[in-house]
Amino acid sequence: MSQDKEFFTTFFSIMGGLAVFAIILVIIALNLTSEVSDYKPDEIVIENIKPVGEVYIAGESEPPAGSAVAPAETVAVADSGAAAAPKSGEEVYKSNCMACHATGAAGAPKTGDAAAWAPRIAAGKDSMLANATKGLNAMPPMGLCMSCSQDELQGAIDYMLDQSQ
Numbered sequence: 001m002s003q004d005k006e007f008f009t010t011f012f013s014i015m016g017g018l019a020v021f022a023i024i025l026v027i028i029a030l031n032l033t034s035e036v037s038d039y040k041p042d043e044i045v046i047e048n049i050k051p052v053g054e055v056y057i058a059g060e061s062e063p064p065a066g067s068a069v070a071p072a073e074t075v076a077v078a079d080s081g082a083a084a085a086p087k088s089g090e091e092v093y094k095s096n097c098m099a100c101h102a103t104g105a106a107g108a109p110k111t112g113d114a115a116a117w118a119p120r121i122a123a124g125k126d127s128m129l130a131n132a133t134k135g136l137n138a139m140p141p142m143g144l145c146m147s148c149s150q151d152e153l154q155g156a157i158d159y160m161l162d163q164s165q
């Protein structure tokens with residue numbers, strides 16, 4: 001009997017010691033996780049794999065903070081000195097229409113070629129603006145100036161017509 005008693009005393013003191021040890025481990029583990037709970041793997045991964053460059057469209061989105069590139073509109077404003085001024089007919093023509101209309105490329109009526117423009121002028125300004133807006137054969141919609149307003153397109157047409165009378 002006394003042997004049994006000795007066995008149980010030793011057995012329970014070892015079990016008790018292990019239980020205390022286990023609780024200590026749990027406490028240590030909880031402390032460790034609380035220390036790293038600020039760690040947000042998603043944000044860190046996204047930060048590390050984000051592209052080195054970003055595309056922004058002048059006038060439609062803001063350049064990323066810290067970017068050295070000035071938005072095209074800012075440049076245009078600096079040039080013309082007027083805030084958010086619509087582009088002049090000449091500006092639109094030079095940046096969008098000249099490629100085809102200065103040379104007559106792809107069968108475009110050439111700027112200065114009165115004969116090429118005469119039948120189009122005869123059809124009326126509205127018809128020309130409509131055709132320039134929606135495109136006509138090799139003439140791409142809006143002359144590819146997708147940000148151009150109707151006024152700006154009309155300005156570019158007037159600029160060409162002024163030189164093609």
Ligand code: HEC
Pocket residue numbers: 092093096097098099100101105106107108109120123127128129131132136137138139140142143144145153156157
């Ligand atoms: C890719 C070449 C190209 C570009 C760029 C281009 N055009 Fe044209 N454009 C043409 C061609 C080709 C025609 C003749 C289409 C036809 O009659 O078949 C034409 C015709 C026109 C006409 C006559 C439409 C009519 O009613 O007959 C107008 C107006 C015009 N373009 C305006 C513009 C303006 C404004 C721009 C710039 C914002 C521009 N184009 C840019 C190729 C171009």
